[in-house]
Amino acid sequence: MGEHSAHSAMPALIAFDADDTLWENEIYFETAKDRFKDLLASDCDPAWTERELYETEMRNLSHFGYGIKGFTLSMVETALDLTKGAVTGQQIRQILDYGKEMLQMPIEPLPHVEEVLAHLSRTCPLMLLTKGDLFDQEAKIARSGLADHFTHIEIVSEKNEGTYAALLQRHGIQPADFCMVGNSLKSDILPVVALGGHAVYVPYYTTWLHERVEPSEAERQRYHQISHLGELPRLLAERVC
Numbered sequence: 107m108g109e110h111s112a113h114s115a116m117p118a119l120i121a122f123d124a125d126d127t128l129w130e131n132e133i134y135f136e137t138a139k140d141r142f143k144d145l146l147a148s149d150c151d152p153a154w155t156e157r158e159l160y161e162t163e164m165r166n167l168s169h170f171g172y173g174i175k176g177f178t179l180s181m182v183e184t185a186l187d188l189t190k191g192a193v194t195g196q197q198i199r200q201i202l203d204y205g206k207e208m209l210q211m212p213i214e215p216l217p218h219v220e221e222v223l224a225h226l227s228r229t230c231p232l233m234l235l236t237k238g239d240l241f242d243q244e245a246k247i248a249r250s251g252l253a254d255h256f257t258h259i260e261i262v263s264e265k266n267e268g269t270y271a272a273l274l275q276r277h278g279i280q281p282a283d284f285c286m287v288g289n290s291l292k293s294d295i296l297p298v299v300a301l302g303g304h305a306v307y308v309p310y311y312t313t314w315l316h317e318r319v320e321p322s323e324a325e326r327q328r329y330h331q332i333s334h335l336g337e338l339p340r341l342l343a344e345r346v347c
Contacts (some may be wrong), residue, residue: 116230116342117281117304122223123288124236127335129213130249135177138204145197150188159184171263173239178205193260201306201323203278207240208326213249218336223255231257235273235286237265247325265293267300274301287338293323297319299328307331 109260112170125131143152150158162180170176181201185193210304226232235258236243243261247253251337262269275282283304288294298305330341 117285118283119231119233120226120285120287120342121233121235121260122256123286123290123294124234124246124250125238126289126307127287127294128219128223128234128252129246134208135174136176138181140207141204142185142201143265144269145200146185146193149154149192150224155184155188162187163207167257171239172237173242174205174208175242178202178208181205207241207246213246215250215252216335218334220252222338223252223337224241226342227255227257231262233258235260235262235265237262265290265297267297270297270301274303285342287335295329296321305329308335308338308343309333331335 123130139156143155146152146155159180162184163177166176166180166183170179175346178201181204182198185197185201187217197290223232232255234247234252236247238261240261247259253259260273262273270281270286274281281298281301284298285304285306286294286298287308289308291307295305296309305328309331332338
């Protein structure tokens with residue numbers, strides 16, 4: 107696929123996104139969002155509630171960053187705004203409980219994850235590269251049971267070209283020797299190929315609106331797409347990444 111297909115060596119470092127690449131995540135946000143809309147249904151149209159919540163989340167990213175805690179605070183703020191301050195203490199308590207339940211959800215690796223990581227880690231250094239709240243992400247990594255497969259674990263506040271460039275420089279890796287695997291075109295794929303790195307897109311069935319982008323045809327030629335992680339070892343073995 108494109109000029110990257112001619113690359114003839116395995117990457118010096120393979121990095122994996124965590125949420126919705128190694129384990130489910132977005133589904134928990136969708137469930138909490140549905141419960142939140144139901145909670146305010148007597149006051150607001152659910153579609154309007156969803157739009158307002160998303161706009162509040164976007165405004166709050168610079169304050170709270172990504173993750174469940176920021177999402178929970180955005181639900182509280184949205185409830186206050188939509189009810190003009192009339193939201194009850196019990197409703198606020200319910201919203202806080204939604205957040206706490208999300209923070210305690212079991213972390214179950216997606217299909218093929220454990221065997222693929224075990225296989226690749228025997229021959230190549232692996233990195234877990236995720237963005238979000240430090241405490242929450244560390245807890246999820248620990249609960250996943252996958253940490254031992256990774257030589258490096260990096261938790262960052264954002265994934266963009268600057269983040270990747272700084273990370274690769276810190277680890278002494280050239281972009282051409284780096285491969286990123288993930289489910290978000292915006293965060294995992296396009297910034298890496300823009301730097302001259304390699305990327306493997308593994309779509310997840312649902313994607314947060316903020317992460318949805320439409321790549322150009324030229325961009326599509328610069329990364330690989332697989333239907334599930336079980337296809338990754340063969341892709342790498344064929345040296346097309």
